Amino acid sequence: MSVRGRIAAAKAFLFGDSARAFGTLSLALLAPLTVVPARDYFRDWRGIQKQYLQLIHGRNDAPALARHFQGGVQQIWLPEIGVVDRCTTCHVGLKESTLTDVRTQPFRPHPPVPHSLTEFGCVLCHRGQGTATSVADAHNSSSSWEEPILPARYLESGCGQCHIQPLTGTPKLNQGRELLARYGCVRCHTMRAPDGTKRTGTDEPPSLEHIADKTSREWIAAWLRDPQAYAGSATMPNFQLKDDEIRDIAAFLIAQSQPYRSQKASEPAPVPSQDDAVIQQGASLYGESFCASCHAVQNAAGLLVGGNLGPELTRVGSKVKIDWLADWLRNPAIYDPNSAMPHYRFDAKQIGLLVTFLSSKTDSDFTGTAKAAAAEPKQIERGRILVIERGCASCHAINGLKAPEDFAPELTEVGSRPLSRILFAPGVPNTLPDYIAARIRDPRSFGDTLKMPRFSLPQPQVDAIVTALLAQTARAETLPASMRIPERKPSDYRPAGRAGKLMDEMRCFSCHIINGRGGTMAPELTYEGTSVQRAWLVNFLKNPNTLRPALIRRMPRFNVTDAEANTLADYIMTAWQTPDFEGDASDDLRFTAADVQSGRELFYNKYACQSCHIIDQSKDKGYVGPTLTQVGSRLTAPWILHWLRNAQTLRPGSLEPVWNMKDADARSITAFLMAQKGAPVKEAARK
């Protein structure tokens, strides 16, 4: 049969009479209507729920699992926080603790976290599209997807939307935020917490108003070329400047500098000795003064040894001028009133030794030997423009320049920046975390004219910063204020009077935390007056002998006079008292020899305190806690008694476990400890 004949036959079969035509048209209309139920029948989640039922079939916990299972689309709806999450439709086993052996997605149970699924939903932490009901729509996959699932390495950013206060369980987020503050990111980029408070920097970029007195143009140039070549630990980034730009900026910085003293220091500057023996004496004094508690120096193996509160001193001799160094050691506050460095009260001989030692720490490879030619006015003017263009005044005080406001783009909502508004550099995957990481690693790959400098950070630190930035979401600002855990308000406690002035000079707060203010290097002293005996305190202030032999960072000697030590002790004994002790802390506790004996038993056997503390130098070895050989002359009995019950209420964060000791036991151990008097303490004369 011909083709034409076949068509005619088919026509007759389908539309031969009105009934046939009606039937054919009805079927043709019905066909598209079946598409919707058919498509619905083949949705991802139905297959996944079937797989789940197969998975639990035959397990011993199957009855319970089957009872918990609910078929169909599931939804967590939390209108107050804008959550509509259907993730539990496929992630059926999220709450099943007995499924811990299941490692395959989507059936893995959720690892234990402090928040319940039903209160917070999923996308608040994990991102993705909560309302989606297909695997691809919910998670992403295709490039340029606005809300893909957050890669696991940045998960802690979810916590950061509500938790502004650091959390123990989110080390990466905490580290990222600390880096943003320490590397000065927040000085150019405005970054607000969801409650509107501006994040502030913890770095203290030095003022450049008197820089010509401190260092040379050659050093500034070498530093600008590569700050990390001077000190590996330097936080100043590399601005990738050209040689002529460096020359002009250095010329301008020297030109704008003004003397920091109206008249020359009264004492003549020491002449550094070249004698190795003298340098060695200086090194000893450097060690005895515990400069290494704050300053690091590279050792022969290239490892940094020392603290990071002050700048690294490996090549300090190539940097500072002798006059300046001597003056700084005499009293740092004259050059920088806000310096964290204490006033040591060194005598002229000590200053000579330290100047000799520090100025010997040179590195001729760093600065080179060439003297810079005198600067022309044109260069200085160009340097000024460059300094303004690069935003140097965002961090550093510079004469005649104001700190620019909003110098760089605000990053308050960087974690929810739409991908459509981002220009990706070639080779960067089209996701927000990858974009941010690439911007941090190599900002200039996004354009040669960009001003952002390069921070040489290792990958884990970049990950941490990206985590902290991803926590800066628009959503965080819309969440109810009741969900926010705000940052603890910094205290502005400042002791008054003569003692307060002395404490300011010795910069106690650089290391010790007192009434909520201060550094964390040394023990908290808020209740020190309740804790220690006055005679011991005076003696300690004059000559801080170490309580913890295993510690590297120690309290230096500030060369205080008897009168000053007494002023400080008077203040501490009166003001730094705990309000929580019943009765007076100086209440006399009377102990018998039997108390002491049973205390010894308890100390060594029941509580094994010798694991961490030393009482008898000849046999005890523990050195996690302070040495207790003279504790009876140092601490007060009520303090020890309360300490043994719960040390955390007295000094939060102490390593001492909470013993919750029975009163009788605590009393006996207190008796034993109070009997450890050690050598008699000579009281300094009160003047």
Next chain:
Amino acid sequence: MKRTGMRASFLVLCAALLTVSACTRHSGAPGVTPRAFGTALVSVSGEKQFAGVGSQLEQPLVLQVNDAKGVAVAGALVRLSAAGGAFATPREGLTGPDGQFTATITLGGAGGHYQIVASSPTASGQQIFMRVDESALGYQEMLGAKLNEIHCIRCHDPESTAERVSNMDNLTAKPHAFTDGAVLNPMSAADLTSIISHGGVAVNKSAEMPPYGSMLTKQEIAALVAFLRAVADPPYLAQGVNYASN
């Protein structure tokens, strides 16, 4: 005639498609060709580390290819592969002049153990394999890791650092390192919780282990136990039958 023509063109098209796909597969094959061959793979450093889920391990993995005499082979090909979303950068490469190959490892998104499989071809065309274990810490294990650093590590870790001197040698009863799976794996979670909460005396062990029950919350102690389990070596296997073999 027409039909045969169509069939012929179809065949040509198929052949062309096959060639193209074969070519692309070829160009995707490793571009690195070994210059030398070894007979054994050994790990130099970077084994048994742990980090947060999805994170990069702090220390790189360093492997060495040796020949039959145990001498390092330079220019041997090393390939690294891993399951579960973990990966190595670079995934393959030649050993350097010291016979070593260094790669950074990024862990997958789920907590647990990860095995990195290293392979290297031998002169006879066979492959030698080596497996390296690493572990990824989820939220709970990470919290445990942090608590360990605060409260436990001084006595339980024999290693000292510049900032922290180990106290282990000062104790009469030597504490177990938390990686000591041989000892800790057989102990039940209830026993471990009990030791942490009530001290060593709770299970007739030394009083040198103090009680932390009043200092740490139940969740924190559970986090510590989860951390111990995560870093145990040999790995801790959950009790009971493993149902989900797929």
